Amino acid sequence: MSYRIINGKPYAIENLSALNSNHSQNLNKSNKNIQGNFKNYLDNEINKNDSFTVSAHAGERIKSLNLNSRDFEKINEGFNMAEKKGSKNTVILYKDIAFIASVENRTLITAIEKQRSKDNIFTNIDSLVIL
Structure with missing residues (x-):
């Protein structure tokens, strides 16, 4: 059995495909949240001078x-x-x-x-x- 070290934790190579799909889903959620927060921040900065x-x-x-x-x-x-x-x-x-x-x-x-x-x-x- 082979292992891969990711962020200091060992993962079996057989389990990496499940880990990658969970990680990409988490990234998509956090990216949407960051984009929403950035848009709010940008709108506030634009309207600040008004x-x-x-x-x-x-x-x-x-x-x-x-x-x-x-x-x-x-x-x-x-x-x-x-x-x-x-x-x-x-x-x-x-x-x-x-x-x-x-x-x-x-x-x-x-x-x-x-x-x-x-x-x-x-x-x-x-x-x-x-x-």
């Missing part, structure tokens, strides 16, 4: 600002511009509003109107985007 998250704090402040969908598109452009330059945390100036944003997380942290921004200091900011 959206951002608004924190609860920013959401409360934005309610009174009467922003429309075009305004949010412009803010998203600000995220994309900052991301292209390698920014991590930025201030996006749009109209008379300063939006503090985490570019890494694509999250709008807060919004400050011009009237409220007196005597405020923005720290841990590495860029400024003026729209």
Whole structure:
């Protein structure tokens, strides 16, 4: 009787045909799973530049600002511009509003109107985007 060592385990040559068919079935299942996971990952990466998250704090402040969908598109452009330059945390100036944003997380942290921004200091900011 002859044996073959596969992944450190001895298998009888007579049993290899059954082992190969089981192995190829397992590979087909895992390949389909990998392809599905990759497609989900790719779709998420493609759509990532089309959206951002608004924190609860920013959401409360934005309610009174009467922003429309075009305004949010412009803010998203600000995220994309900052991301292209390698920014991590930025201030996006749009109209008379300063939006503090985490570019890494694509999250709008807060919004400050011009009237409220007196005597405020923005720290841990590495860029400024003026729209």
